Amino acid sequence: MAALISTVVDLSNAPAPITPLHVAVDARDMVYAVVAGVVRSGGNQLLLTPLRLGLIRQFAPSGLVMATWGTRGSGPGEFLQPAGIALDGEGNVYVADSGNHRVQKLSPYGTVLASWGSAAPGPGQLGQPWGVALDRAGRLYVADRSLHRIQIFAPDGRPAEHWGTRGSGPGEFLQPAGIALDGEGNVYVVESGNHRVQKLSPGGVPLACWGALGAEPGRFVAPEAVGVDRHGHVFVADSGNQRVQRLSPAGVPLAVWGGPHDTADGLPWLPSDLALDRVGNVYIADTLNARVVRLVPPPAPRDDGGRGGPRPPTRTPLTTQPAHQVLGVSAGASLAEITSAYRRLARQYHPDRVADLGPEFSELAERRMKEINAAYEVLRRRAQQA
Numbered sequence: 001m002a003a004l005i006s007t008v009v010d011l012s013n014a015p016a017p018i019t020p021l022h023v024a025v026d027a028r029d030m031v032y033a034v035v036a037g038v039v040r041s042g043g044n045q046l047l048l049t050p051l052r053l054g055l056i057r058q059f060a061p062s063g064l065v066m067a068t069w070g071t072r073g074s075g076p077g078e079f080l081q082p083a084g085i086a087l088d089g090e091g092n093v094y095v096a097d098s099g100n101h102r103v104q105k106l107s108p109y110g111t112v113l114a115s116w117g118s119a120a121p122g123p124g125q126l127g128q129p130w131g132v133a134l135d136r137a138g139r140l141y142v143a144d145r146s147l148h149r150i151q152i153f154a155p156d157g158r159p160a161e162h163w164g165t166r167g168s169g170p171g172e173f174l175q176p177a178g179i180a181l182d183g184e185g186n187v188y189v190v191e192s193g194n195h196r197v198q199k200l201s202p203g204g205v206p207l208a209c210w211g212a213l214g215a216e217p218g219r220f221v222a223p224e225a226v227g228v229d230r231h232g233h234v235f236v237a238d239s240g241n242q243r244v245q246r247l248s249p250a251g252v253p254l255a256v257w258g259g260p261h262d263t264a265d266g267l268p269w270l271p272s273d274l275a276l277d278r279v280g281n282v283y284i285a286d287t288l289n290a291r292v293v294r295l296v297p298p299p300a301p302r303d304d305g306g307r308g309g310p311r312p313p314t315r316t317p318l319t320t321q322p323a324h325q326v327l328g329v330s331a332g333a334s335l336a337e338i339t340s341a342y343r344r345l346a347r348q349y350h351p352d353r354v355a356d357l358g359p360e361f362s363e364l365a366e367r368r369m370k371e372i373n374a375a376y377e378v379l380r381r382r383a384q385q386a
Contacts, residue, residue, distance in 0.1 A: 002298065003257055008283065009033065009059045009256040009292035020288040022379075024085040024093075025283045028369055029061040031292055032093060033285065034082045055079045056095060056110075059292075060346060061373040062380065064339070069110035074100050076112040084131040084143070084178070084225075084273070086375060092208040094140060096129040103142060104175055105151075116140075121147055124159030131225065133187075135202075143176040150176060150189060150204075163193040163204040168194050170206035178225035178273070182232055190223040190236060197226060197236060197247070210251035215241055216255035225273040229280040233300055237271040237284070244271050244284060246297060254300055286368045326375035340375040345369075 009031055011018050022034040035057055055070035056079070069081045080099030087093055093109035099117035103126070106112055115127035127146035134140055138155035148166035150173070153159055164173045174193030180188055185202035196211035197220075199335040211220045221240025228234055232249030243258035258269040270288030277283065324331045327341040346369070 003255075004296040005257075006294050007291050008061070008294045009063050011035065011290040014290070014293035017290070018117070019271075019287050020285040020292050021287060022082070022084050023283050023285040023292055024087055024275045025277045026091060027279060028366060029373070030066070031059040031061070031283060032085050032087070033059065033292060034085060034095070035056050038287075038290070039095060040199065051175075055082050056085070056106075057375075060342075061370075062376050063341070064342065066343075066346065067110060069106065076115065077104070077106070077110070079104070083129065085275075086132040086134050086140070088134050088138060094132050094134070096132050096142065098130060098145075101126045103132060103140065110195075114157055115152055119143075123162060124151070124153070126151065130177050131189075133179045133181050135181055135185055141179050141181070143179045143189060145175055145177060145192075148173045148176065148193075150179065150187070161204065163200070170198075170209060171200070171204070173198075176289050177223065178227075178237065180226045180228050182228040183230060188226045188228055188234060190220075190226040192222045192224060192239075195220045195222065195240075197223070197234060197251075208251055210247060211236075217245065217256055218247070218251075220245075223276075225271070226274040227274055227282065227333075229276055231280075231300065235274060235276065235278075235282055237274045239271055239303065242269050242271070242288075244269075244274060244295065246300070248300065255297065257295060257310050311350075323378040327372055328381065329379070333379065333383070335380065338376065338379045338383055342372065345372050 011020065017038050018035045019038045020033040021036050024032040034055060039265065057065055058067040060066050070077060071077065072080065074080060077261060079097050083096040083098040085093060085095055093106040094105050097104050099196035102115050102259055104112060105114040117124065121127065129142045130145040131143035139160060140153040142151045144151050149162050149164040152161040166174060168174060174191050177190050178190040178191045187200045189198045195213040196209055198206060199208040201207055211218060212304055213219065213221060216329060219236045223236050224239040225237035234247040236245045237248055238245050242260045243256055245253060246255040268298060269286050271284045273285040274289040275283045282297065284293050284295060286293050327338060329337050329341050
């Protein structure tokens with residue numbers, strides 16, 4: 001069974017040439033992306049420019065821009081070469097501000113809440129932070145790329161631990177780029193310099209190491225990102241090979257999507273980052289094509305210890321209303337009217353507004369928002385074709 005691939009965010013027609021570099025997705029399928037100005041130097045070669053049209057952008061599942069945060073600089077809420085993004089359970093956004101050697105924490109509305117780190121090799125200091133991830137206790141894990149280590153910060157920002165030194169042995173790192181945690185608290189790190197994935201225990205003990213330089217399945221060239229689904233399958237943005245790989249919980253290569261010549265959807269990819277949603281869909285920052293794509297992987301083979309399993313059934317929709325009634329607009333509404341209604345409903349069902357009403361209502365609101373997103377997409381396409 002082939003993977004289902006669709007474009008979620010398309011920046012190819014933006015007024016100024018921009019492309020996504022890093023990506024995250026929240027529980028409502030809202031997409032967060034670091035974008036950068038770009039020029040093509042011929043073929044598949046891209047040159048990033050100092051241009052920044054909102055360094056962090058938030059997109060609805062339909063691809064509509066919902067918020068734009070940040071400018072170029074070193075002050076609070078400003079960024080210099082922002083990299084990885086992570087989200088906590090309250091919707092706060094953590095951004096690795098790589099050029100400023102710090103991590104900034106923003107509220108769901110883009111307000112700066114905290115900033116950690118400075119340019120130095122000491123505890124709590126950073127050298128080109130890249131990937132970021134959070135555990136269930138709210139501790140922040142940072143791939144400290146230039147200092148070849150992993151740093152961990154307590155929820156209040158105090159430095160808690162750091163793991164590793166420069167090298168190629170177990171528990172050593174060379175340009176750690178992406179970082180992710182599984183449901184048991186194990187930590188996965190992709191190393192761009194060592195072309196591999198390391199798995200460490202919650203205490204930093206090396207448990208496994210997979211990959212080496214190469215183009216065969218299970219080998220990598222300068223991987224940049226990693227994610228883990230609820231079954232323990234590992235997804236790697238194998239950037240140098242222009243593809244995404246899936247490994248079993250034991251590190252066995254299971255699937256490859258993309259590649260410079262055998263692409264999954266007819267376009268050569270350049271996956272610079274990836275993120276997984278709650279059900280295991282993979283969101284990929286395809287820098288080459290100025291888009292974020294969603295990959296719905298097929299069930300994994302049952303030869304990895306029986307942990308693959310089928311995907312959970314889709315829940316029954318709440319309503320069978322026509323799309324225009326879902327948004328509360330007339331059947332012949334203009335695109336401006338459709339967009340205005342969509343924005344209003346997106347604010348109304350924002351999780352911060354329904355959180356105090358209890359988990360049952362929050363779940364209903366989440367399902368309702370999925371219907372609103374689907375209705376908006378139908379009406380948007382209809383209005384554009386009219």
